[in-house]
Amino acid sequence: MNPRKTEKFAFSVLFLTTLLVVIPVGLVVAIIVKKGLPAISWEFLTSVPRSGMKAGGIFPAIVGTLLLVMGAIVFSLPIGVFSAIYLSEYSRDNFLTRMIKLAIVNLAGVPSVVYGLFGLALFVVFLRFGASIISGSLTLGIMVLPLIITASREAMESVPQLFREVSLSLGLTKWQTIRRIVLPNALPGILTGTILGIGRAAGETAPILFTVAAFYLPRLPRSIFDQAMALPYHLYVISTQVPGVDEKIRYGTALVLLILVLVVNLFAIFIRINLRRRKKW
Amino acid sequence: MKKLKEFVIESLIFLSGIAAIIFVFLIFLFLLKEGFALFRTVTIFEFLGGKNWYPISEPPHFGILPLILGSILVTLGATLISVPIGISSAIYIAEVTHPRIKELLKVIIELLAAIPSVVLGFIGMVTLAPLIKSIFNLPTGLTALSGSVMLAFMAMPTIVSIAEDALYAVPKSYKEGAIALGATHWQTIYRVIVPAASSGILASIMLGIGRVIGETMAVMMITGNAARIPQSILQPVRTLTATIAAEMGETVVGSEHYFALFAIGIVLFLISLAINVTADLFLHRKR
Secondary structure, eight states, X not given: OOHHHHHHHHHHHHHHHHHHHHHHHHHHHHHHHHHHGGGOOHHHHHSOEETTTTEXXXXXHHHHHHHHHHHXXXXXXXXXXXXXXXXXXXXXXXXXXXXXXXXXXXXXXXXXXXXXXXXXXXXXIISOOOSSHXXXXXXXXXXXXXXXXXXXXXXXXXXXXXXXXXXHHTTOOHHHHIIIIIHHHHHHHHHHHHHHHHHHHHHOOHHHHTTTBOSSOOSOOSSTTSOBOOHHHHHHXXXXXXXXXXXXXXXXXXXXXXXXXXXXXXXXXXXXXXXHHHOOO | OHHHHHHHHHHHHHHHHTHHHHHHHHHHHHHHHHHGXXXXXXXXXXXXXXXXXXTTSSSOEEOOHHHHHHHHHHHHHHHHHHHHHHHHHHHIIIIISOHHHHHHHHHHHHHHXXXXXXXXXXXXXXXXXXXXXXXXXXXXXXXXXXHHHHHHHHHHHHHXXXXXXXXXXXXXXXXXXXXXXTOXXXXXXXXXXXXXXXXXXXXXHHHHHHHHHHOXXXXXXXXXXXXXXXXXXXXXXXXXXXXXXXXXXXXXTTSHHHHHHHHHHHHHHHHHHHHHXXXXXXXXXXX
16 A cells, blocks of 8 residues: 555544544533433422432532532642642752652552542541541542642743742742742642642542441531531442432432533633633743 | 741641652551451461452451452453553544644543543443443343443543653654655654654553552442452453442441451552552653
8 A cells, every 4th residue: 555545544543543532422421411401400409318319409419529629628739739839949859859759640540449448547547537528528638639739830830930030139038939929820720730639529439438428318517527428429329329219310410420520620621721822931 | 037937838848748758658558557457367378369259258258369350351451442542542632633623632531531430430330331231142231341441431531641742742853854754644653753652652551551450430330249250251340449449338447357458458559559650660761
């Protein structure tokens, strides 16, 4: 075959394999939207589950997920940003820095169910928090930490060196420079990382299986030491553990979770694209 | 006063800087603390090589060989499906397509990465499993194959985005040189660009495998959860991750079963550590 024809053939194969990746994504979203939309109503979103989760709404699961995510971010955002400041502004190219970077990579790669075990051993059993929102939040917080560190570090490192030099030469201290110059310029990047962390924490099930999740708790949690329902775990429960739940409720729950996560991620993508357009340097 | 404030803040910054190391260390420590207790009563060989996983029978058996084989079978299937498709779409996205479409494709793949695994597991249960059941005429569609297909799909974002980065990072001069010598674009891709990006592509495959081995919810929902040594890819299997997730809720803290599930956690942690360290070496290999 002549090289031109080979190229045409090869590119068509590449194109087809790309479709194999992209089309199922569209299908998954389309199926869930189509079958889940009829279930969505004000009542579904704002009432508690009834008759063993076979009827009623998912309000406690939505609230539980929001609380868990908030707790996770409150914990991981300061540590993540400070850690990024260390890596971008203080660290030198030495063994310790290499180890920190390797630890971040590994933290990102630890299977989510292992985070669940860790949370159970440390927060639930050892620190006696019990299965509670605080145990789940801390577990999820550690899980999203690598995401926040990596995004924040990249954002800070892309702030031009010149900005820092000007600030230091005007007599500002290193911390003042970081706070007034580096952080404001890196803010959109930090925000993107945080939002991705929110999406990740909202969708994960395995880390909260043994640290927080209540199978069926048709009321709102009373404190951060209380158990709570959560959307992903609720979807798992009604699709595998409870026989005879109306398909509509399952799809409806999947849709609410999917919308929550996709909206959060689209928001992050939007910020990033906007940032690239407006970059001043 | 100002000096003191700066000192406190800089100490906090340093402490947060090493937080990642502290957490990795803590995770390993607590897995060891809870998991190692198993080996007071069960030897490591009985644990890793034992053919029976009957944690609640009397006497209990804690052999995780069926679970290891289950994980390997599902992972192997997923790798065989996802690697060729993933790498070839990465090439398409990095080299062939129009820049506008490239942006769109990358967004779609990012969204795939964002879909929670429990949602994909649910969709797999209601669409993929019945499909596989009817194609192969099986008693149940919850099989290793269903798990492999679903996991292949879930590994795509990792493989495609990391391989795409590696291809994109190949210096433009390589490409220009090849084209100037009269090679077609395709010849340039497979003779010059892909070999130049090979260590990054290898890393993408390894991290994809890491993602698949560690995946829990989807795999638990669609592989059928039978802790037997698998004979065929069309049978239900049970993976390491699914075993922990499915059984931990029913154990008593401090029981042998509880320790055994943590011991499985140690195995998973070490596997992911090995994969991530190796992949990191590939990614930072100097060209």
